[in-house]
Amino acid sequence: MVEMKTLTLAEIEDLSMRALVAAGTTDDNARPLAVATAATEADGVASHGLAYIPIYCEHVQCGKVDGKAKPTLERPRPGVITVDAATGFAHSAIDMGFEALIPAAREQGVAVLAINNSYNCGVLGYHTCRLAQEGLLGIGFTNAPASIAPSGGAKPVVGTNPFSIAAPGTDGQPAVLIDQSASTIAKSEVMKHAREGMPIPVGWALDAEGNPTTDPNVGLKGSMAPSGGYKGVGIALLTEIMAAAMTGATLGIHASPFSGTVGGPPRTGQFFIAIDPIVTSGDAFATNIAALAKAVHDQEGSHLPGDGRRNNRLAAQANGVAVNTATLAKIEAIIN
């Protein structure tokens, strides 16, 4: 039985902030991550919420991320913002970038943000969601250390590399929020099965020769199975091209692990595209999104990607979020 305690979103943000600062993060770098942690708990993605704060703190202390980094921004063209995250947290680099990206997208109709020398950005959909909350269509990409093999090969060349798209709704929240990785299942699930000594279902991971395996340890030494076979490889490559090649960040084949304390900064990347739907389509965007959502919701039991997070988000504002007391104890230990 996991013991839980209900916290308000402000309490979650405050705890996160204090732990990150105690670990050696500047206020400027800690705040965007603390805000994101509260929002991630609100969305119901507990795996990437407070549970990650002790890992972030450990990564500041071991030098995998520079808690005192000062990201730098350039705008080489009217539609392009670039941010060098300087091996700091992705969140402060993205925050700095969005401050320029959002007005640029409104002025130009479209703008992009390319971030390199970065780190794990947590839940990618948190960031695209913010663009949708500003009335913009947001698309995001973030790359990760290689764990998926190419078609016809067995050695990993691309990460489980997620993409996300958030389409603005008429109530200030995304009407659709897609946030999906390129693999059949998250690598963390395979790691969890390995820790617990449980077999994994066929289709989750492959051995070092590219054959199916039910042994999580064999899978971790092989590769993650791409979702839908070669089409999942296509998604991982799409994301690798956008998040690493288009930003000049480190490719998944060269990046240090996101987990553990060795290898120094991963220096991976993020890429965001923000487009003003009113400019490209006038009022048709809202009408079409509403008709698409209706066609889905009129079918009993059917849902759009993002419906769950949206419901959680609205409930959390009013009721707070139940969090694991063991996680809270770890965070309190960092603060005190």
Added chain:
Amino acid sequence: MVEMKTLTLAEIEDLSMRALVAAGTTDDNARPLAVATAATEADGVASHGLAYIPIYCEHVQCGKVDGKAKPTLERPRPGVITVDAATGFAHSAIDMGFEALIPAAREQGVAVLAINNSYNCGVLGYHTCRLAQEGLLGIGFTNAPASIAPSGGAKPVVGTNPFSIAAPGTDGQPAVLIDQSASTIAKSEVMKHAREGMPIPVGWALDAEGNPTTDPNVGLKGSMAPSGGYKGVGIALLTEIMAAAMTGATLGIHASPFSGTVGGPPRTGQFFIAIDPIVTSGDAFATNIAALAKAVHDQEGSHLPGDGRRNNRLAAQANGVAVNTATLAKIEAIIN
């Protein structure tokens, strides 16, 4: 045994041009489609090459596409081009759009092209490939009549909706060209099995209640299986949002069929994003793409998406393409 005849690319373009004009297409609208047909044959995608010319001609004659359409272009913001295809061929609308999109992407660093009142654009990757041949990163989306059901539902709400990305190489051709639909298999394969009275494998299509079926006719009345389950639905929605909602085109749930002669113009849409990689990443783009390609090609038997089309394209320039003589006879009958 299928009888084949080898034609040069110029001959394929000329035949396509004459058939389209004979069917009532203006020169301005026929040329981009004839050029695309030759390029599609060169790439080895025979299903969407000359074989489609008789269908295009029939669609001009039945009014599903207006062969004399005059697309109109606007540039509401520096980074946004919109084209109303006026129910004509997608290809002439895309050509008109690209003439503005390519210089806009170079000036602004990024630009987008939103096309509505359009039609089936053939092979989506043909269009993104052209952006890569100009040194730009090209992303494309095109929507289709609904055939995939949402997660938890059984009634189609989105098409098999492909997306494409083309990453420029250093030799004037794309280094990577991804062009993949959201379904496990093309709907045309299920239709072919139905015509031939052959069962389909489990996993290709679902019946009207959302259950697996091996009967192609039952599948055609139900829905196409999304690639990788809910993640394929996510890709179909991504494309629907971009190609229909962002352009003000007709949603897949309202679009007339692409095949057959009934229902009038489908008025579907295309959306393209063009980004200058030198602006977002400097020289790092070419270095990273080369390292990624090397990591794939160093593994025996492994390939990148687009390798096959690329090899076909280079061979076809020198040797021409073998085409089905039965298709040629149909095209000659339209011309004479």
